[in-house]
Structure formats: C-alpha cells, structure tokens
Amino acid sequence: MMEFTYDGIVRAGFGFYNPNHAAALICALLPFCWNGFLRWKQKTTRTGFALAAILLTTGLAMTFSRTGILIFFFELFLFALLQKERHWRVTLVFILAGIVLFATAGALARFTLDRAFLNRFDIWRAGVSLIAANPLNGVGFGNSGRLATAFLLRDDINCRTLINSHLTLLTEFGMGIGLLWNLPILYALFTGRRITSVYISFAGLVLSACSASIFDWGILFDFRNQGGLSTINFVLSWLLFLLFLGETIWLCCRKFCLSAFGGAAMTVLILYGIIFLFAENAPKIRNNMIIQSTPEIAIVLYENEISLKTIVTFLQKSGISGYRLPLYGNSAIPANDEETVILFGQAAEYATYYAGHPLYLVNPPVLLPLPKTVRRVYLKRFPKQYRLIEQAEAAGIPVIFD
Incomplete structure (x- = not known):
C-alpha cells in the first residue's frame, strides 16, 4: 500500500488510506468541540472540549492536508459569524492555536503551487468535458478517472477519480442522479444555518468533497474487496459518508421552505448549464462502448491488461479518429460490413x-496463425517474434515496429 508523504515525512491517515479523508473527518468533528466549549459552563466539561479540539487540530496538522487546513479556518470564520453572540476573541484564540500547531508540524510549508495542486484543475476540466458529452447517463460507475486519463489529460497525469466527489458522481451517473445529490445539499446550505454546529460541519464536508474524493464511490460500494484497501479504511469511509x-x-x-427549494433547484440548473460552456471534445459512452464517430469507423478490441491510454495513444498516432471501443475490451462484438477491426495483444x-x-x-501472440485478411502487423522489437515476422513477410503483410 502506497504511503502519502511530504518532504520525507509520512502523512498521518489515522486508519484512512488517504490523509485528506482523515482531515475531512477531523474538520467535521471540530465544530462540535468549539460549540461545546462555549455552551457548557462547567470547567471540567469545557476543559474536555478544549483538549478534544487541541488533539483534533494536532491530528489535522499531522495529515499535512492543505484542503483540511483551509477548511479549518473557513469553519472557524463561519463559527464566529453564525453565533448569536460574536465570540471573536475565542475564535481568534482558536485561529492562533491552529496556526501555531500547523507551523510547528511544518504543514503550512505545503502551501505551494505544486503539481498535486495544479493538476486538479486539469482533472476537473476533463470531468466537466465528460459530463457535457454524456449528460444523461454519465460514463458509468468507476470510469470517470480512466476515461479522463486516456482521452483528456497529459501523459504525466493519471487519476482513478476526478479528485472531487461531487463531480465524480455527476460524471459517472449523469445529471439525473446528480440532481438527486446536489439539490438536497444546496437546500441544506440555504436553510440550515440555525443549527450551527451541524451546519458548519456539513459545509466543511461539502467543501472537502469539492477538493478531494472523500466519498470514494469505487471503495464505498466495493463490499467484496473494499477497493483493495484495509477493513478499517472501509469502515471509516462509511462512517464519514453516513x-x-x-x-x-x-x-x-x-x-x-419553498423559496429556498426553488433557489436550490435554480442554482443546480445554472451550474449544469455552465458545464456546457467549458466543455472540450470528449468521448461519448453508449452501452459500455466508447464512440468516436467520424466517416472512418473501426472496431477496437484489447486484453484488459492493456491500459486504455495505450490504446488511445496508438489510435491517435495511427490517424484513426473514428472507432467503437469497448470500455473493457476482451470480448467479441458484432461488426458492420464496412468496419475495420483492430486487435491488441491476446x-x-x-x-x-x-x-x-x-x-x-x-x-x-507469437504463434498466432495470421489470417489472409490481415492488412498490417504492429510489433515491438523482441527477438522471439521472428516466427510471426516470417509469417507476415511470406504473406506480404507489412510489419511496422514500434
């Protein structure tokens, strides 16, 4: 299991695989500690809430999560703003304590414009393009990062999700399911301010999910393998989601509140409309098939061990712009009479x-008998392929080496 590190220091996940998810949970718990500190008058109880806040803030610093630190200060500002009595002095103490803890741990040094930060914008743009091309049904569960990586991102960016739980859900399931997700969230943000602690915790989680995949759908609903991660990560992920x-x-x-509901619905529709303004060309998904439709059409099949990025790169280099490509390629599909067929590996x-x-x-495969309809064979320069090369030369089939 890969560890998340910064400058040689292992970032604490506290049972979570991803430290950003731990930071999101910590930020969700802190408003209740702050509220308890102000509400309860008994010194023992107040001391307990203060210690809990200090321990949680220390844990947040150990995650080295930039999003978590920003959410921490956002929640503190919101906390002071929503209190009936303005507790700016107490809030200032919390802010200063947070700065001291974050600076001591070295977490503030992470606030630089590195690739981990800047790549997010490219990934989000790719997600917007995918949902614009597939607005109704989305691209299918677990396919957003794979398609973004293969078609819309630079070679040095590889992602499994869109680093945004809201955008990942919208892209994979479409705007219908997205509406059922986004509408209650916005309605709660419009109407829930009176329940201060819950509202601040909720707002922090909403923002955390905008900058990280704190609700990782591929892991949450993988009840058999738990995403290949630990059981405690699975349990904690579900606790955070619940x-x-x-x-x-x-x-x-x-x-x-009808007016708030109408405002939430209108906001969702406006956001969905904006998506189409920033979309780039992205593949369309129909019946688990990637469709790139131009006058020249080919069927492309491949073994699942070959990455989709490798397939797409080859097609682009070969000038093949129109094709039908299964999301998972190792199965035969009917071909139309005029279609060329491109077969990768096994x-x-x-x-x-x-x-x-x-x-x-x-x-x-090296020992594959070549049918008469083979037009071209693409090979890597491996010595053991001489039999295949001899077959192709005898049949007059061009062999192109990569």
Missing part, C-alpha cells in the same frame, strides 16, 4: 471471428 448523509437529512428535515485470438474484415494486429 455522517454526511445524517447531517444532510437533519438540516433538510426542518420546516419546508485479443488477436478473435481474428477468425472477424475473418471477413480488414484486420490490424498490434503485438499479437
């Missing part, structure tokens, strides 16, 4: 299935 759902329901289940075993179509083979 806390967010509980706060959403609590804030929404007040007296219904998928070349389907060559006989497409015997009536022009075939292009990319790094096929």
Whole structure:
C-alpha cells in the first residue's frame, strides 16, 4: 500500500488510506468541540472540549492536508459569524492555536503551487468535458478517472477519480442522479444555518468533497474487496459518508421552505448549464462502448491488461479518429460490413471471428496463425517474434515496429 508523504515525512491517515479523508473527518468533528466549549459552563466539561479540539487540530496538522487546513479556518470564520453572540476573541484564540500547531508540524510549508495542486484543475476540466458529452447517463460507475486519463489529460497525469466527489458522481451517473445529490445539499446550505454546529460541519464536508474524493464511490460500494484497501479504511469511509448523509437529512428535515427549494433547484440548473460552456471534445459512452464517430469507423478490441491510454495513444498516432471501443475490451462484438477491426495483444485470438474484415494486429501472440485478411502487423522489437515476422513477410503483410 502506497504511503502519502511530504518532504520525507509520512502523512498521518489515522486508519484512512488517504490523509485528506482523515482531515475531512477531523474538520467535521471540530465544530462540535468549539460549540461545546462555549455552551457548557462547567470547567471540567469545557476543559474536555478544549483538549478534544487541541488533539483534533494536532491530528489535522499531522495529515499535512492543505484542503483540511483551509477548511479549518473557513469553519472557524463561519463559527464566529453564525453565533448569536460574536465570540471573536475565542475564535481568534482558536485561529492562533491552529496556526501555531500547523507551523510547528511544518504543514503550512505545503502551501505551494505544486503539481498535486495544479493538476486538479486539469482533472476537473476533463470531468466537466465528460459530463457535457454524456449528460444523461454519465460514463458509468468507476470510469470517470480512466476515461479522463486516456482521452483528456497529459501523459504525466493519471487519476482513478476526478479528485472531487461531487463531480465524480455527476460524471459517472449523469445529471439525473446528480440532481438527486446536489439539490438536497444546496437546500441544506440555504436553510440550515440555525443549527450551527451541524451546519458548519456539513459545509466543511461539502467543501472537502469539492477538493478531494472523500466519498470514494469505487471503495464505498466495493463490499467484496473494499477497493483493495484495509477493513478499517472501509469502515471509516462509511462512517464519514453516513455522517454526511445524517447531517444532510437533519438540516433538510426542518420546516419546508419553498423559496429556498426553488433557489436550490435554480442554482443546480445554472451550474449544469455552465458545464456546457467549458466543455472540450470528449468521448461519448453508449452501452459500455466508447464512440468516436467520424466517416472512418473501426472496431477496437484489447486484453484488459492493456491500459486504455495505450490504446488511445496508438489510435491517435495511427490517424484513426473514428472507432467503437469497448470500455473493457476482451470480448467479441458484432461488426458492420464496412468496419475495420483492430486487435491488441491476446485479443488477436478473435481474428477468425472477424475473418471477413480488414484486420490490424498490434503485438499479437507469437504463434498466432495470421489470417489472409490481415492488412498490417504492429510489433515491438523482441527477438522471439521472428516466427510471426516470417509469417507476415511470406504473406506480404507489412510489419511496422514500434
């Protein structure tokens, strides 16, 4: 399991795989400590809340989470603003204590414009493009990062999610499901200010989910393998998610306000409209098939061990701009009469299935008998491929080395 580090220091996750998720939970708990410190008059109780706040803030510093630190100060400002009595002095003490703890731990030094920060904007732009191309049904569960990496991001950016839980859900499930997610969140933000601690905790989680995948859908709903991570990470991830759902329901289940609901609905629709203004060309997904439609159409099959990025790069270099490409490629699909078929790796075993179509083979198995309809073979320069090369030369099939 990969560790998250900064300047040689291992960032604390406190049971979470990702320290940013731990920071989100800590920030969600802190408003209750602050509120308890002000509300309770007994010295023992107040001391307990103060110690809990100090321990949680220290833990936040140990995560080295930039998002967490920003949420910490945002929540403190909101906390002071929403109190009936302005406790600016107490808030200032909390702020100074936070600065001291963050500076002592060295967490403030992370606030630089590095790739981990700047790449987020490219990833979010890719997500916006994907949802604009697939607004109704989305791109399918777990496919957002994979498609963004393959089609819309630089070669040095590889992501599994869109580093934004809201955008990932919207991109993978479409605007219909997105509306069911976004509308209650905005309604709660519009109406829940009177329940101070819950509201601040909720607002912090909403913002945390904008800058990190604190609700990692691929892990949350992988009940069998838990995303390949530890059980404690799985349990903590669900506790964080259930806390967010509980706060959403609590804030929404007040007296219904039609004007606030209308404002939330209008805001969602405006945000969805803005998505189409910033979209770039992105693939369309239909029936688990990536569709790039131009006059020249090809079917592309590949073994699942080959990355989608590798496939797309090859197609772009080869000038193939129109194709049907399964999201997961190791299965035969019917081809139209005019379609060329491109087979990668072990998928070349389907060559006989497409015997009536022009075939292009990319790094096929060495002992594969070449059908007569093969137009071209692409190979890497491995010595053991001499038999395949001899076959191709005897049949007059061009061999292109990568």
